[in-house]
Amino acid sequence: MLRVDVAMADTTNIEGFKALERFGRDSAKATGSQFLGFLLDSFDLTMILSIAPVVAAVLLPPSSPLIAVFSVILAYSLTIIFRPVGSAIFGHIGDRLGRRTDLIITVLGLGIVSALTSALPTYASVGILSFVLFIIIRIFVGIFAGGEYSAGHPFVMEWTPFRWRGLISGLVQGGFSFGALAAAATVAVFTHIYGETGLVSYAWRYLFLTTLIPAAIALAIRLSMKDTPIFTELKEKNKIRRSPFIDLFKKPVRKDFLQVMIWMTGMFFYAYALFAYVPTILEHAPSAWSSNLGLATTVYTIGTAGAFFGAFGFGIASQKVGRRKLTLIWAIMTIIISVPMYYGLMRAAELGNVPLAVLMSIIIGIVTQGPWGIVPVYLSERFKTAVRASGVGFGYSSGIFIGGWFSIYVPLMHNYLFKSIDTSTNIWFSTAVLLMIGAIIIFIGQWIGPETLGTRLRSVE
Structure with a gap:
């Protein structure tokens, strides 16, 4: 029997709910x-x-290459830190005005602000102001990105029949890994065409303009759609809450939010263990490719393909095994294999062994990004309709409060705890420890939470 939130006799939105009986x-x-x-x-x-x-060379003064890269990663981290602001603002809008309205605003803002990076002046022309402007842009990118998934995840899940939820959740979340793959591939193509010298000189500007392509396509799709039947029913029955964001911190929702925050903290540790530090490991000594950005990027690109299939497969499996059970098993497995994975990657890079480095990069991509495949569905199932955009968005972003400072944790571990295990310029072991800490936090977060498989998304309070 198909288990979906379909029409009932009392609904004023019968046709909309009939659309949810199948994946149309x-x-x-x-x-x-x-x-x-x-x-x-x-x-x-x-x-x-x-x-x-490249960004460090363009926007920062000459200094230690590793320190300069850490400075850019810190700016990236500040972008992440401001996501909760966007989640609070746009989650509130999504629960008050609708998911579709929210998404039109966020994709416009995200695309335009990201593309503005291409217009930045260089350090050579305006000094440190160039990096200050870069940080300001990253902050606004973070605000719009925090709003993007606040309404976006509920929007897609509320349009998805029950039996398709795991698959669609994995596919949507896989879009993040696919975006990483597309970006890394784009960088590889630009590096091949213009060379590293050309990238530093001018081609980096063209790179950032490419962000307008997916933004334009997403905007066109959203303009052609209507809001979800589930939210429409809430609105028709005058059940819109006055302060959905504030309600997250009141009983009975507060307990659910705190559990989600613990789980998402570990999830962000997982994410950065791939996206932030696999490129760093491949690009710095003893890696044989420390002077070959193109080859290091290619290896990383292939690894992000593994991340896509990891998230997609995890979402599908969760529909059979259960969101909670599968995540608990995965966390234990991660703790066991973290150090061997990153040591294998570092050694493969040191030896210049491309096949082995690609294999290890793929494994790391699958392990670190697999659990992200249930984020859209799990978070949507944890919060009721009237606070879903706020709960999903701020619950997602709440993991950043602790997890977002990875750009500080890893350097501290590298410089003060594990320098005798890491090499002088490579942070492979510190990254493995970051991932293990994330796995422990994820295990705790899921252990204290419920199994959500089978939860009805249609709930008019």
Whole structure:
């Protein structure tokens, strides 16, 4: 029997709910819209990390290459830190005015602000002001990105029939990994065409203009859609809450939010263990490719393909095994294999062994990004309709409060705890420890939470 939130006799939105009995055109549009929105978010972030040495050379004074790269990663981290602001603002809008309205605003803002990076002046022309402006842009990118998934995840999940939820959740979340893959591939192509000298000189500007492509397509899809039947019913029955964001911190929702925050903290540790530090490991000695940005980027690009399939497969499996059970098993497995994975990557790079480095990069991508495949569905199932955009958005972003400072944790571990294990310029072991800490936090977060498989999304309070 198909378990979906279908029409009932008392609904004033019968036709809308009939559309949820099958995966139809509206479901496909919502999926494509959020896939592209999440792709854009990752595309922008991954581009920053993939060309961190180039950004450092353009916007910062000459200094130690590793310190300069850490400075760029810190700016990236500040972008992440401001996501909760966007989640609070746009989650509130999504619960008050609607998911679709919210998404039109966020994709416009995210695309335009990200593309503005291409207009930045260089350090050579205005000094440190160039990096200050870069940080300001990153802050606004973070605000719009925080709003993007606040309404986006509920939007797609509320348009998805029950039996498709795990698959669509994994596919949508895989859009983030696919965006990383697309960005890394774009960087590789630009590096091949213009060379590293050309990138530093001028081609980095063209790179950031490419963010307008997915933004334009996502905007076109969203303009052609209507809001979800579930939110429409809430509005028709006059059940819109006056302060949905504030309600997250009141009983009975507060307990759910705190559990989600713990889980998401560990999830962000997982994410950065791939997106922030796999490129760093590949680009710094003893890696044989420390002077070959193109080859290091290629290896990382292939690894992000593993991340996409990891999230997609995890989402599908969760529909059979259960969101909670699968995550608990995965966390234990991660703790066991973290150090061997990153040691294998570092050694493969040191030996210049491309096949082995690609294999290890793929494994790291699958392990670190697999659990992200249930984020859209799990968070949507944890919060009722009237506070869902606020709960999903701020719950997602709440993991940043502790997890977002990874750009400080890893250097501290590298410099003060594990320098005898790490090499002088490579942070492979510190990254492995970051991932293990994330796995422990994820285990705790899921252990204290419920199994959500089978939860009805249609709830009019």
